[in-house]
Amino acid sequence: MKLLFEKSVAGRASSILPVCDVPVVDLADNCKRQRPLRLPELSENDISRHYSQLERRAHGVNNGFYPLGSCTMKYNPRVNEAVAALPGFTDIHPLQPAHTVQGALEALSLAEKYLCAITGMDAMTFQPAAGAHGELTGVLLIKKYHEARGDTARVKIIVPDSAHGTNPATAAMAAMSVVNIPSGPDGCVDLDKLRAAVGPDTAGLMLTNPNTLGIFEKDILEITKIVHDAGGLVYYDGANPNAVMGVIRPGDMGFDCVHLNLHKTFSTPHGGGGPGSGAVGCKDFLAPYLPKPHVGVKDDAYCFRGDCPESIGKVKSFYGNFLVVLRALAYITTLGRESVADAAKNAVLNANYMMKRLSECYSVANTGLCMHEFVLTLEKEAKEKHITAMDIAKALLDRGIHPPTMYFPLIVHEALMVEPTETEGKETLDEAADIFIDIYRQAMADPESVHSFPLTTPVGRPDEVAAARNPILRYTFE
C-alpha cells in the first residue's frame, strides 16, 4: 500500500487546526527553518482511510486470539481508557503547582500503595518508561546499595540462561559484568550452579518467577537465601507476574526489588510498542535510592518530595507515563483484591488447558503443570520433516491467530511460547487448539505445503535477512 508521502497532493489540506488565539511570536532568523517541513498534504478523508487501511493490515487483541508468550496480550477493559481520558488527568501539566493537581498525585500514591501490596514491596517509582528501563533502574538501586556500604567489589550480576536478553543487557548498561548460569534439566535454576557462582563479587541475581519456561521456581526461597547469604540482592524481573499477582508476592519470596510491566500485567494496550510503564518497587532499605521526585504527603497534602539526597536521580522526565499508571489503577480498582488473584488463577488455568489440548500432538518442552505460559518444541519435526516453529507460526496467520513467541527461550530449540491469558474464554481456547492441531496434522501429512504459508495475509514471508541488514526506516524524498 502507498505511504502518506506517496499519496500527498500539493496544496491539499485538512482544516483541522483551530485559528491561533494567542499572540504570534516572530523568531530570530537564525532560529527559523529555511524551507517548510515536507509534510504530506492530504484531505481528512484520505488520512482517515489510510489509517483504517493500516488497521486492517494489523492484528490486535480486538481482531483475534493473540497468545504471544511473555507479552501478556490480555484484553484491556475499556473502562481503563475512559479513566485515563478524564480531562482532570489529561488537561494538566507536570509543572503545575502540586496544590492544583492533588487528584493526580493521589492517584499516583494510591497506585503505589496497591502495587506495593501486590508485590510485597515498601515503595515504588513510576518513572521508568517500560520493562527494560525498569530493570536498569532496579539494578542501579542494587549498585547504589553496595556502593553506599563501601562494598565496591560487587560488580557481577547473575542471570540464568533462560532469562530475557534484556537482563544481561541491563547488567551491562549498569556497568556490571554478567555471569550466566545454566538451568537444570527441569528448566529451573540449578542450585549447585548458583552456589558455585555467588561470591564476594556478586552484586545480585536477576530472576523471573515463574521463569521463562512458564515454570514456578519451587526452590525460590533457597535461591534468594543463597544470594543473600553471599551478600548479594535479588531482582524480580516483572515479565511474568500475571501468573501470581494477588496470590503470592515477590517480596515474600525474598526479592529485594521488582519491576512490573504495568502495560502488560495491569492492562494497557501495548502491541504498538508503547507507551509502557516499568514501575520499580523495592524494600524499605532500598527506598532512599529510588528516582526522584517521589510522591509524598506534607501538611496533609500530596506533594513531590525532592529531598532525596541518596536518590539515583531521575531516570525519565517528570513522573513517567502517568496515563499508563492510571490504567493500572483503574484495572486494580475495578477488579478488587480477590479478582486480581482470580485473574492470575484463570491465566494459569487457561494455559494448562491449552497445553493439555496441544500436547495431543505437539511436544511440550517441560512436562508437568505450567503457570501462565508454556513452551512447545518443534525440534523433532524440524529434524525429521523440516517443519519448523516458523512454519507453524506462519500457518497460524492464515487462520486468524497471532503466532506465539518464536525461538525463545533460547534453551529450547524450535520453540513456540504460548500465553493465552485469562481474558480468553474456553470457546476461543478450543477453537485455537483445534487450529493448532489441524495445522500440525496437515504439516505432518504434507510437509512441503506449510513452507508456503501464509497465503492470505497482506505480506507473505518477508526476507528476514534483508529486513535485518537493510531496514528502510524512513521515507526518502526523490
Next chain:
Amino acid sequence: MTIQNDLLYSKSHEWIRFTGDNTAQIGLTDFAQDSLGSLVFINLPEEGDALSAGESFGDVESVKAVSDIISPVSGTVAAINTELLDAPEKINEDPYGTWLIEAGDITDKDDLLSAAEYEAFCSEEG
C-alpha cells in the same frame, strides 16, 4: 552437515585450525551455521585483545537469535577477518573456508575434539 578431518572442534561449535605452534584460526562449524540460520550481523574483537579459553570473544546475530562465540584458546587476537563485518553470510556459505579471527601467543586451550569426536557429539546433540 559436513565436518573437516583436518580441524579440531569445541563443544560450543567453533573449529580451530592450528597454523603454527601457538597460532590458530578460529571459525564456526557447519553445524553452528545451520542451527543459527541466516546470519545478519557479527561482532568481532579488535586486534591485540586478550582471548580467554571458554569465554566469549564476539557474537553472531541470526534472524533467530544472538549467540556468543566462545574462544577455545587463551592468547591474543592476532588478526580479524574484517570482510565478515559487512558480509556475515560468508559463514553460512562456506563455514570452514571462513575464519573469524586468528589467535596468536596461545598459552592455553580447552579440551578440543577431533573430527570423529565432534561428529559423535553433534549426533548426540542434534
